[in-house]
Amino acid sequence: DARAVARGCTTIEELEAAVRAFEGCALKRTAKNTVFADGVPGAPLMIVGEAPGADEDRIGKPFVGVSGQLMDLMLEAIGRRRSESVYITNILFWRPPGNRTPTLAEQAICMAFTRRHIELAKPRVLVLAGGTAAKSVLDTTEGIMRLRGKWATLTLDDGSTVPALPTFHPAYLLRTPASKRQSWWDLLAIDKKLRELTPPA
Ligand code: URA
Numbered sequence: 001d002a003r004a005v006a007r008g009c010t011t012i013e014e015l016e017a018a019v020r021a022f023e024g025c026a027l028k029r030t031a032k033n034t035v036f037a038d039g040v041p042g043a044p045l046m047i048v049g050e051a052p053g054a055d056e057d058r059i060g061k062p063f064v065g066v067s068g069q070l071m072d073l074m075l076e077a078i079g080r081r082r083s084e085s086v087y088i089t090n091i092l093f094w095r096p097p098g099n100r101t102p103t104l105a106e107q108a109i110c111m112a113f114t115r116r117h118i119e120l121a122k123p124r125v126l127v128l129a130g131g132t133a134a135k136s137v138l139d140t141t142e143g144i145m146r147l148r149g150k151w152a153t154l155t156l157d158d159g160s161t162v163p164a165l166p167t168f169h170p171a172y173l174l175r176t177p178a179s180k181r182q183s184w185w186d187l188l189a190i191d192k193k194l195r196e197l198t199p200p201a
Contacts, residue, residue, distance in 0.1 A: 130169025
């Protein structure tokens with residue numbers, strides 16, 4: 001079972017290998033690729049999105065399509081680059097057919113890996129992109145309109161905690177540009193928290 005497998009992994013490399021070998025999520029059968037993560041493992045900022053889309057499925061990396069391009073621009077606005085100081089993943093490692101919202105069962109299976117992923121990556125700050133990721137990681141039924149912009153504390157199975165900020169998904173911002181204002185506040189809050197928690201060397 002996913003939980004036991006995830007628990008047995010002691011490094012991110014082992015976890016990635018375990019996810020790639022895992023046959024317990026039916027989405028894997030229709031997906032072209034396993035999409036595990038991108039960026040710098042162990043970076044102070046970790047972003048967790050929803051699920052790979054068509055571009056991510058083709059390329060095998062998270063957030064490489066239009067949503068990802070917007071995410072990169074947003075990160076750049078606070079001086080962060082995925083190649084330098086950000087680690088990015090999704091709550092699902094396989095593209096749901098036709099980009100449908102992953103079922104709660106699919107989310108629950110993959111969440112064992114995602115929780116372990118966060119434990120092993122040890123980010124100072126966690127950002128949850130979109131309602132599906134926020135609800136799933138924080139295990140709540142509250143919607144993104146209520147959750148966004150409010151820091152939560154995620155407690156992991158090893159007892160460690162990490163501040164987590166739900167924010168709008170970039171795909172939502174592409175459809176609803178007026179909401180970019182709130183996302184800008186969220187970016188400023190993320191930048192502030194990172195500065196508080198990672199004093200300059
Ligand atoms: N949307 C997501 O939530 N994740 C991706 O990787 C791409 C688009």
